[in-house]
Amino acid sequence: MHIEMTEITKAFGPVPVLKGVDFELATGEIHALMGENGAGKSTLMKILTGVHKADEGTIQVDGVEQHYKNPKLAEEAGIAFIHQELNILPDLTVTENLFLGRELKSRFGVLKQAEMKRLAERELAELNVFMDVNQLARTLSVGQQQMIEIAKALMTHAKVIIMDEPTAALTEREIRALFSVATALREQGVSIVYISHRMEEIFELCDRITVLRDGVSVSTHRIAETSFEQIVREMVGREMGERYPERKVTHGDTVLEVTGATGKRFEDVSFSVRAGEIVGFSGLMGAGRTEVMRGLFGVDRLKAGTIRLNGNVINIKSPHDAIKQGLGFLTEDRKGEGLFLDFSLRENISLPTIRSLAKSGVISDQSERQFAEGYLKSLSVRHSSMDQPAKSLSGGNQQKVVLAKWLGTKPDVLILDEPTRGVDVGAKKEIYTIMNELAASGVAIIMISSDLPEILGMSDRVYVMREGQVSGMLEQQEATQESIMTLATGGQ
Template identity: 60%
Template sequence: MQIEMKNIHKRFGANNVLTGVDFELLPGEVHALMGENGAGKSTLMNILTGLHQHDEGVIKINGEERSFSSPKQAEEGGIAFIHQELNIWPDMTVLENLFIGRERRNAFGLLKTKEMKELAREQFEKLSVLIPLEKEAGLCSVGQQQMIEIAKALMTNAEVIIMDEPTAALTEREISTLFEVIRSLSKQGVSIVYISHRMEEIFTICDRITVMRDGKTVDTKRIKETNFNEVVRKMVGRELEDRFPARNPSPGETVLEVRDFTRKGAFENISFSVKEGEIVGISGLMGAGRTEVMRAIFGLDSIDRGELYIHDQKTVIHTPNEAVRKGIGFITEDRKDEGLILDFSIRENIALPSVKSFAPKGLIDEKNEQQFVDMLIKRLTIKTESAETSAKNLSGGNQQKVVLAKWIGIGPKVLILDEPTRGVDVGAKREIYSLMNELTDRGMAIIMVSSELPEVLGMSDRILVFHEGKISGELTKEEATQEKIMTFAAGGQ
């Protein structure tokens, strides 16, 4: 299938989101679509798949002018969209999620369960996915849910598949498998639109790249004809001198110490500490227990045994409220379901953890609250027309900045960042890294969980590597390499 989008415009109220975008997709190509958060990438794809209608411009499919009235019609027309925010029904089984709206039935209307299971197993086998079909989807990890979404799209026999940050929650092995699937589909003539902020992936898997900035097309090139620095410059409109800002840590006293944290089936004998002004990076494969330990520290999950010390004082934390009172902030990896209240405004989300400080006598001082929120919006360069904008209307990167703002606002002693730049563009990543430096310069201790090895290596002062619920290795910044981290992550020495 060949797609041509010419001079596409789209307005939402007074906000011009797209102002003349050109995009071409050729049969069997893997085409990267890149740009900062808010550049209009998702809006363009939502127009192609019928979720939004364009105000101006022309869409041609195989040379004929055409537009879809809904995502379902686009899917029936051979275009599938795997969104960054997963469309999983948590209370339904994996099998039910795979066939929702496309159930196989016999002449009497009864489900052909056996046939559906065979088709699902066949697709999972191609993807090397090992997930029980009877399992509730909500009990699957984020990475497993991502693979379910990919399998669901592939089962529609789509001629075009749009993948929005498809590897954000996948392990290295799952990413490798996905790339094999993409290459196989490309050989069969299936076209892939690949939206990602992971530059290494773009140069590994894509044939061409289109860069967008501020709702316009900046350039389209073959991957072989460009490079990392050129792409970044076109995305942000300026030179980005260093990917990671220089760190000059001066660690102080130990702020938080974990001793022998254990929860059966999740992690065992976890012991580590973090000091004032230090960034401790946590690496390891998905399912190794990284996030589970952070949730236990924050009081979201219980432990079977273990001790927690804050400034050498033994502390027991049963709930997140207790953790916040003790000076711990936690930016979760799942901003959509756990980090934000999407129907609340930016102001309400940012002010929520600090609301008591604005209401000493029970009534909120709206002026102080607004000044506090405006200061954080400005400091984190959150792109919005108003603090009253609903969080659900922000791009993924700006949503992440709102989550950061709300936890920075409480002034924590320890800030836990779980996948802090997932789905965030290269310019916004640099801003977050600079903010982390600023916070540690003020004495804050940061624990950063990340699946991106360049990020772990670029920002950590020490690195702890998890393997199957245990700490398999510890590396200083000087010792650390990707090879050493992956060796420990795989259980080697």
């Protein structure tokens, strides 16, 4: 399927998002679409698939002008969209999610449960994913839910598949499996639009790349004829320098010490973090990294273990307790747990610290606005008003708002679970710089990341988890992709 989008414009109210974008997708190619958060990538694809209607411009599919009125019509025409924000129904099983709207029935209208289960297992196995397809989706990690979304799109036998940040929550093994599937699909003539901020993936997998900046298509290159530096320059309009900013590491005393923590999906986990230190947590999906931090923060109850903060044993029974003790937790699920999507940016940022902004029990509107605006500016959040709802922002800018919320609490310990998931290369460096500044001020930082270069580039020490336990700890000088993966997969 050959698609050509010409002079596409789109505004939401007074805010122009696309200002005349051109994009061409050839048959049987993997075409990367890159740009900073808010550049218009997802909006352009939502216009193609009928989620939004373009204000101006034309779309031609195999030489015929088409404007799909809704995503269902686009899917029926052979265009599948794997969205960055998951569309999983948490109270349905894996099988039910995979076949939602496409259920297999007998001639008497009875669901073919056994056949759907068998097909669900087969489709997931092709992605090297093995799980109980009868379990509820709410019991799965974000990464596992992402693999279900990918499998669901592949089951439509689409001619065009749009992948919006498909690997953001995946482990290296799952990324390899996805790449194998994508390469095989390309050889079968399927076209793929690949939206990602991970430059290494783009240069490994894709044939061509189109760059958007501020709602305008800046360039299109063959991957073999461009470079990392050129793409970054075109994305941000400036030179970026090194991806991981240098910092002078000065560690203080141990701030947080966890001993023998046992809880949901993890057992006997011990680790420590010093003032001014960035400690990375790595491991394969399902290793228990996120579960440990949820237990530490009081989201889930610990069954056993001791938590010491600045040498004193503390008891955390709820997130409210954790915040009072000086902990902050940026979760990997910004949509479900990190934000109130219908609340304004101002309300989201000020919520954890609202009492400190009140005078005699009355919230000071001026203080709240100054507080929120300061963090919106310091994190370069693209927004038109601090009163706009959080759901109106791009995924990366939503992530910055979640970070702003926790920075406002001035934590002693800050837990960051996939902090740059779905964030563009320019914003990533801004977040890394903020992490370094926080560490320099004495904050103890725990960073969970599935991105091994990020773990290696930002961590002073790395704890590796496997099957709910810490399989090893690596100092910065001994941490490599090979040593981390060896520990993550059961090697010594």
